[in-house]
Amino acid sequence: MQGKEMMDLNVWGVIHGTKIGSKIMKQQGFGHIINTASAAGLGPAPIATAYSSTKYAVVGLTTSLHYEAEKFGIKVSCHCPAFTDTPIFDKAKGINIERSVLTRQLKKQKLMKPQQLAKMTFDAAHKNKLLIAPLPMCRTTDVIFTVFPSLHKGLMRLVCKASREARLT
Numbered sequence: 001m002q003g004k005e006m007m008d009l010n011v012w013g014v015i016h017g018t019k020i021g022s023k024i025m026k027q028q029g030f031g032h033i034i035n036t037a038s039a040a041g042l043g044p045a046p047i048a049t050a051y052s053s054t055k056y057a058v059v060g061l062t063t064s065l066h067y068e069a070e071k072f073g074i075k076v077s078c079h080c081p082a083f084t085d086t087p088i089f090d091k092a093k094g095i096n097i098e099r100s101v102l103t104r105q106l107k108k109q110k111l112m113k114p115q116q117l118a119k120m121t122f123d124a125a126h127k128n129k130l131l132i133a134p135l136p137m138c139r140t141t142d143v144i145f146t147v148f149p150s151l152h153k154g155l156m157r158l159v160c161k162a163s164r165e166a167r168l169t
Contacts, residue, residue: 003050010054014061022065025074032075034125034132035062039082042133055080059131066130077125080133085111 014035025031040048041055062078069076117134124132 006050006054011057014058018065022069022074026072030073032125034077034079036079039080039133042080063130075128077129078131079121080131081117083111084117085113
């Protein structure tokens with residue numbers, strides 16, 4: 001996926017959907033918007049810079065709107081999942097990584113089932129949580145990035161190295 005197409009889908013799609021939904025919710029005096037970003041929007045994602053940038057934008061938009069919409073009775077949350085057991089990587093465009101290597105790496109992970117992720121997301125939304133990051137690593141990424149920058153830098157270098165080795169030539 002090219003940069004403009006990614007921005008249009010990942011950022012402008014969320015902006016337009018939020019705008020339409022919030023207008024209806026504002027008129028009725030209640031509602032809950034759940035925008036989907038990614039764990040990549042909570043901390044740096046080497047080798048996925050453009051994607052990560054769009055997800056940071058969604059986290060920023062949602063965080064700001066969370067506080068702004070309160071006065072209208074609207075709750076706003078940002079869902080930030082990590083790897084989930086879906087066929088997204090089978091059909092993803094623009095991933096410059098050998099698919100067999102990606103598949104092998106993903107099989108090493110314990111992927112969350114979509115139904116489990118949905119239940120966790122709605123449970124967190126009922127508690128009006130701003131950031132919904134179901135996996136423990138997602139919740140700690142921002143803390144590590146902020147409190148232990150040199151540790152985070154080392155981890156990101158390892159991620160880059162592994163990703164480069166999986167890239168197509």
